Amino acid sequence: MTLNQNLSTVESGLKSELRKKGIVIATLEDFYNWGRRSSIWPLQFGLACCAIEMIATACARYDLARFGAELFRASPRQADLMIISGTVTKKMAPQVVRLYNQMPEPKYVITMGACSIAGGPFIDGTNVLKGIDRYIPVDVHLPGCPPRPEALLWGITELQRKIDGQEIEKNEWYQRGLKREFPIPEFGPKGLIPKFNPDVWRPETASRRRERYGDPILLGKKTAAPKFETFGDPNVKVGTV
Amino acid sequence: MSPPVLEKTFQASDPVLQDTETFEVNLGPQHPSTHGVFRMNVKLEGETIVSLKPVMGYLHRNHEQIAENMSYLGSMPYTDRLDYFNSMSNNFGYALAVERLAKIDVPERAQYVRVIMAELTRLVNHVSVIGFLLNDLGAFFTPVLYAFREREKILDVFEEVAGSRMMCNYLRFGGVKRDLTPAVTERIKKIVRGFPKFLDEFEGLLTRNEILCIRCQKVGVLPYDLAVNAGITGPMARASGVNYDLRKVDRYSIYDRFKFKIPLGKIGDVYDRYLVRILEMRESLKILEQALKEIPAGPVMNPKFAALAKAPRNFKPPKGEAYGRVEAPKGELGFYLVSDGTAQPWRYHVRAPSLINLTVLEDLCLGHKVADAVIILGSIDIVLGELDH
Numbered sequence: 001m002t003l004n005q006n007l008s009t010v011e012s013g014l015k016s017e018l019r020k021k022g023i024v025i026a027t028l029e030d031f032y033n034w035g036r037r038s039s040i041w042p043l044q045f046g047l048a049c050c051a052i053e054m055i056a057t058a059c060a061r062y063d064l065a066r067f068g069a070e071l072f073r074a075s076p077r078q079a080d081l082m083i084i085s086g087t088v089t090k091k092m093a094p095q096v097v098r099l100y101n102q103m104p105e106p107k108y109v110i111t112m113g114a115c116s117i118a119g120g121p122f123i124d125g126t127n128v129l130k131g132i133d134r135y136i137p138v139d140v141h142l143p144g145c146p147p148r149p150e151a152l153l154w155g156i157t158e159l160q161r162k163i164d165g166q167e168i169e170k171n172e173w174y175q176r177g178l179k180r181e182f183p184i185p186e187f188g189p190k191g192l193i194p195k196f197n198p199d200v201w202r203p204e205t206a207s208r209r210r211e212r213y214g215d216p217i218l219l220g221k222k223t224a225a226p227k228f229e230t231f232g233d234p235n236v237k238v239g240t241v
Numbered sequence: 242m243s244p245p246v247l248e249k250t251f252q253a254s255d256p257v258l259q260d261t262e263t264f265e266v267n268l269g270p271q272h273p274s275t276h277g278v279f280r281m282n283v284k285l286e287g288e289t290i291v292s293l294k295p296v297m298g299y300l301h302r303n304h305e306q307i308a309e310n311m312s313y314l315g316s317m318p319y320t321d322r323l324d325y326f327n328s329m330s331n332n333f334g335y336a337l338a339v340e341r342l343a344k345i346d347v348p349e350r351a352q353y354v355r356v357i358m359a360e361l362t363r364l365v366n367h368v369s370v371i372g373f374l375l376n377d378l379g380a381f382f383t384p385v386l387y388a389f390r391e392r393e394k395i396l397d398v399f400e401e402v403a404g405s406r407m408m409c410n411y412l413r414f415g416g417v418k419r420d421l422t423p424a425v426t427e428r429i430k431k432i433v434r435g436f437p438k439f440l441d442e443f444e445g446l447l448t449r450n451e452i453l454c455i456r457c458q459k460v461g462v463l464p465y466d467l468a469v470n471a472g473i474t475g476p477m478a479r480a481s482g483v484n485y486d487l488r489k490v491d492r493y494s495i496y497d498r499f500k501f502k503i504p505l506g507k508i509g510d511v512y513d514r515y516l517v518r519i520l521e522m523r524e525s526l527k528i529l530e531q532a533l534k535e536i537p538a539g540p541v542m543n544p545k546f547a548a549l550a551k552a553p554r555n556f557k558p559p560k561g562e563a564y565g566r567v568e569a570p571k572g573e574l575g576f577y578l579v580s581d582g583t584a585q586p587w588r589y590h591v592r593a594p595s596l597i598n599l600t601v602l603e604d605l606c607l608g609h610k611v612a613d614a615v616i617i618l619g620s621i622d623i624v625l626g627e628l629d630h
């Protein structure tokens with residue numbers, strides 16, 4: 001992520017001179033971005049364990065309100081930021097994308113926790129989506145299981161830095177007539193269709209998973225039921241120890 | 242039929258109102274009141290619920306299947322993620338099951354540490370649940386702020402003993418991972434001393450609150466018979482007067498050494514469930530006090546199994562089956578294990594209290610308004626990680 005710097009064209013001497021008189025000069029961009037970064041409204045939307053830490057961040061001790069992001073909205077139409085806090089299962093993924101589509105531009109996404117980044121501890125689960133970034137663009141990834149509230153605060157400030165670097169001329173949501181719709185996956189017989197959105201994510205050409213994490217856990221391999229010798233023996237009670 | 246006149250007040254028997262259609266509303270999976278990704282399909286007649294269908298599976302994470310392909314110790318962190326409010330009680334249940342399976346003894350001090358942690362978890366859970374229940378009632382976020390203030394204090398203890406705030410992964414087969422240092426013991430004592438004051442404050446704000454009383458009393462009544470027949474456990478059953486608490490019934494671990502009472506409700510409505518939870522916290526504090534006083538010195542780990550963490554695949558319990566259950570804050574949490582003598586369980590089953598307590602949701606909600614369904618769901622106290630596991 002490269003951040004563009006907002007350089008003011010007004011020379012700094014004049015600026016400070018004006019500031020003494022109570023006049024602040026900023027570019028329109030600065031002004032827009034300042035407004036956006038200081039009132040990020042997250043979507044009130046918890047998925048799994050990480051949601052509890054998200055709530056803890058909003059509560060008194062960590063106090064998300066210091067960063068202007070305390071106003072959790074229950075409706076996606078009023079939200080700017082989607083904190084995907086927890087495991088996204090294949091059943092839930094279409095709803096997540098749909099919610100994302102319903103949010104007004106500009107919108108941002110923070111994935112919170114290992115699960116929403118790449119499946120996390122449940123990566124071997126057949127029903128678990130291996131990263132929500134296959135369907136929607138993600139701005140900040142927050143690793144951890146669960147990330148501490150401080151980490152979420154860091155994520156929010158990182159997002160604010162990103163917002164600071166937006167340029168009116170280049171960013172797509174400042175352009176006229178923008179309509180972005182991300183295709184909503186459907187639940188097919190063998191998982192989600194399509195498997196990913198090629199505009200935002202492409203698989204690595206060679207899977208390095210085995211090299212990184214070792215052999216996967218073999219799911220679905222079943223052996224025959226164990227035979228207990230104790231079943232026929234009246235002296236031994238099974239299951240009561 | 243003449244069109245309705247504005248000045249007229251309608252009676253339920255009015256033909257105009259007789260003509261209404263049932264209306265289907267979908268609550269969730271993204272809904273602030275559903276405590277996660279849970280969906281209810283509600284059919285409404287006016288505002289009255291005539292049918293309710295819960296839809297689950299939005300957080301199904303193949304918990305059991307993953308555990309069946311793992312070493313026994315490897316599933317311990319996964320049990321944290323079942324009911325993510327009370328990772329310690331989940332660990333407790335699982336450790337009990339494996340200890341029964343492999344006949345492992347637990348040293349005295351470790352037993353006490355376990356009980357202390359389990360009771361602290363109960364405080365965390367009940368206090369948060371009451372906060373969220375009030376959230377559903379419309380007191381948006383203020384009670385949660387109070388609740389989480391206390392929760393953070395307890396989480397600090399967990400972090401100090403286990404290294405993690407929420408996902409503790411603290412219990413091991415044959416003991417616990419780390420000993421309590423004197424500093425932690427002091428800190429727990431301080432929390433136990435300060436908690437009744439907080440409870441008084443909390444109750445002073447809530448228990449006699451008029452809105453809370455009106456919204457909760459006689460709402461979602463769960464009769465005694467239904468509670469027994471449906472296998473409801475935990476505070477929900479006790480609010481209906483079912484005297485069933487595994488700490489007394491099963492006497493697992495060392496619970497028979499402590500003096501405490503089981504609070505029981507009379508009516509079984511939402512208000513009773515709220516009260517039972519508050520009283521249970523007070524009883525938990527009694528257990529904590531006794532445990533902190535009596536806790537002996539000594540090892541916290543069975544030395545035979547201390548090296549297990551280094552090579553979890555070497556742990557192969559004998560063939561057989563075992564069921565370990567604890568009184569988790571939500572109800573009876575059971576782990577059923579079948580071993581075929583290899584390093585991973587042949588069958589691993591979780592009896593999740595959230596799932597079984599939820600089965601009566603429709604019976605509780607019928608005839609109530611939509612707004613009541615939300616608080617009834619809140620009072621059942623589900624956690625989706627456990628419900629869908």
Ligand code: SF4
Pocket residue numbers: 048049050085086087112113114115116120121144145146147322
């Ligand atoms: S990353 Fe960990 S804590 Fe977060 S949802 Fe996944 S399992 Fe739960």
